[in-house]
Amino acid sequence: MMAFSDVEDGSEKLWEQRGTGGLTPPVLTNDNLIGGSSTDMFITCLDQTNGQIKWRVFTGGEMMENGPAIYGNRIYALCKNGYLFAVK
Numbered sequence: 001m002m003a004f005s006d007v008e009d010g011s012e013k014l015w016e017q018r019g020t021g022g023l024t025p026p027v028l029t030n031d032n033l034i035g036g037s038s039t040d041m042f043i044t045c046l047d048q049t050n051g052q053i054k055w056r057v058f059t060g061g062e063m064m065e066n067g068p069a070i071y072g073n074r075i076y077a078l079c080k081n082g083y084l085f086a087v088k
Contacts, residue, residue: 001016001017001020001021001026001033001035001046001051002015002016002017003015003016003048003051014050014051015050015051016051017044017046017051017053020035020036020037020040020042020044020046021035021037022037022038022039022040022062023038023064023065024036024037024038024063024064024065024066024067025067026067026068027067027068027069027070027075028048029070031047031048031049032045032046032047032048032054033045033046033047033048034046034068034070034075035063035067035068036059036062036063036067036068036077036079037062037063038062038063038064038065039062040062041058041059041060041061041062041079042056042057042058042059043056043057043059043063043068043075043077043085043087044056044057057085057087059077059079059081059083059085060079060081060083061079061080061081061082061083062079062080063077063078063079063080064079064080066078073088074086074087074088075087
């Protein structure tokens, strides 16, 4: 994932975090950017202001073309290995 200052005016890259993204969209909550990856076996929470990893959960399977869902205080993520993960 990458963050830019202003996309309309050409912008500058603020930060980049490898190992997240691919074909999976992230979700945004308050100051957190949470996503999986089609190339990595983790659900990752990033600080949206600087791209630093806040936490990661090993899933054992990639997320394929789907994004995590938020309900209450949990993140739900369906992974390629057939498991639905609920992270609190």
